[in-house]
Amino acid sequence: MNIGELARAADTKAETIRYYERIGLLSPPPRTAGNYRDYSAGHVRRLTFTRRARDLGFSIGKIRALLDLADQKEQSCEAVDAIAREHLADVKRKLADLAALRRELDSLIGQCRHGTVAECRILEALSD
Amino acid sequence: MNIGELARAADTKAETIRYYERIGLLSPPPRTAGNYRDYSAGHVRRLTFTRRARDLGFSIGKIRALLDLADQKEQSCEAVDAIAREHLADVKRKLADLAALRRELDSLIGQCRHGTVAECRILEALSD
DNA sequence: ATAGACCTTGGAGTAACTACAGGGTCAACG
DNA sequence: CGTTGACCCTGTAGTTACTCCAAGGTCTAT
Numbered sequence: 001m002n003i004g005e006l007a008r009a010a011d012t013k014a015e016t017i018r019y020y021e022r023i024g025l026l027s028p029p030p031r032t033a034g035n036y037r038d039y040s041a042g043h044v045r046r047l048t049f050t051r052r053a054r055d056l057g058f059s060i061g062k063i064r065a066l067l068d069l070a071d072q073k074e075q076s077c078e079a080v081d082a083i084a085r086e087h088l089a090d091v092k093r094k095l096a097d098l099a100a101l102r103r104e105l106d107s108l109i110g111q112c113r114h115g116t117v118a119e120c121r122i123l124e125a126l127s128d
Numbered sequence: 129m130n131i132g133e134l135a136r137a138a139d140t141k142a143e144t145i146r147y148y149e150r151i152g153l154l155s156p157p158p159r160t161a162g163n164y165r166d167y168s169a170g171h172v173r174r175l176t177f178t179r180r181a182r183d184l185g186f187s188i189g190k191i192r193a194l195l196d197l198a199d200q201k202e203q204s205c206e207a208v209d210a211i212a213r214e215h216l217a218d219v220k221r222k223l224a225d226l227a228a229l230r231r232e233l234d235s236l237i238g239q240c241r242h243g244t245v246a247e248c249r250i251l252e253a254l255s256d
Numbered sequence: 257a258t259a260g261a262c263c264t265t266g267g268a269g270t271a272a273c274t275a276c277a278g279g280g281t282c283a284a285c286g
Numbered sequence: 287c288g289t290t291g292a293c294c295c296t297g298t299a300g301t302t303a304c305t306c307c308a309a310g311g312t313c314t315a316t
Contacts, residue, residue: 003293003294004294014293015273015274015275016272019273023272032281033281034281035280035294035295036295045255048255049251049254049255052254052255052256053254054272056232056236056254057229059271059272060272061271069245070245070248073244073245075245076242076243077240077244077247078242080240080245080250080251081237081240084237084240084250085237088233088234088237091229091233092230095226098223099223101184101219102219102220105184105212105215105219108184109209112205112212114204114205114206116203116204116205117197117198117200117202117203117204117208118202119205120205120208122205123177123194123208126177126184127177127180128180130262131262131263131264132261132263141304142262142263143304143305143306144303144304146265147304147305160312162313163264163311164262164264188302
């Protein structure tokens with residue numbers, strides 16, 4: 001399986017796969033006679049996991065930790081749970097920040113009287 | 129007024145101010161005999177505006193546009209309103225994305241049975 | 257005169273890719 | 287067998303908005 005096929009299988013771009021290899025997130029596969037990367041089903045699984053976690057907003061660092069944990073089958077999954085909970089807390093914080101932002105923008109826009117720039121309330125409000 | 133004083137006045141770091149100058153967002157001030165940057169009240173206003181807009185999540189590109197508009201006092205402020213509305217739309221999109229994410233993470237975490245890594249539902253769910 | 261706080265420049269580092277440029281490989285078609 | 291076109295390779299630079307650092311210059315006070 002070459003890099004393009006893996007990319008299609010995991011809904012990624014070839015460049016992203018090479019990037020993941022460069023930063024040590026995906027192990028370097030063997031090469032064909034023509035120096036093409038030659039991937040196996042294990043790579044598909046690992047990359048699919050990685051992309052899904054990225055889609056859910058996990059950082060590369062956290063994904064690295066999850067992948068390491070996934071290899072220690074006998075350990076309790078508490079650490080996995082902890083990473084997920086931490087990420088959820090991050091998401092909640094961002095949600096609250098964005099909601100506050102939205103309220104501010106709403107009020108900013110609500111002040112527009114559609115006059116000239118000289119008397120623009122939006123620009124005024126931004127200058128506080 | 130030197131760069132440190134301006135930084136304190138606008139709640140920024142000196143490095144950020146130099147960065148804004150480098151990218152052309154803040155005009156280069158005159159220099160003192162000792163080659164220190166020498167800022168005036170106009171710079172304070174412009175930088176304060178910039179920081180406030182950044183805090184509200186406006187990109188540097190949009191701030192550049194807003195600052196340009198702010199200089200054309202006779203124009204209607206429609207364009208300002210449009211930029212603010214566009215930004216609000218961005219924020220709303222991000223809010224919706226984050227809310228969906230939060231639901232997914234909630235369900236992910238809800239599936240944890242606190243067993244071993246081998247039977248971890250969180251890792252399983254991430255592998256879909 | 258010297259200490260300490262400030263300023264100067266230039267360059268590198270951050271996150272997570274993305275986009276080339278300049279070359280090599282492979283499969284198919286005529 | 288030659289060539290076309292789609293793919294692959296490496297290495298480097300760009301993206302966003304800063305942040306940090308090193309090596310040196312300046313200013314103020316003691």
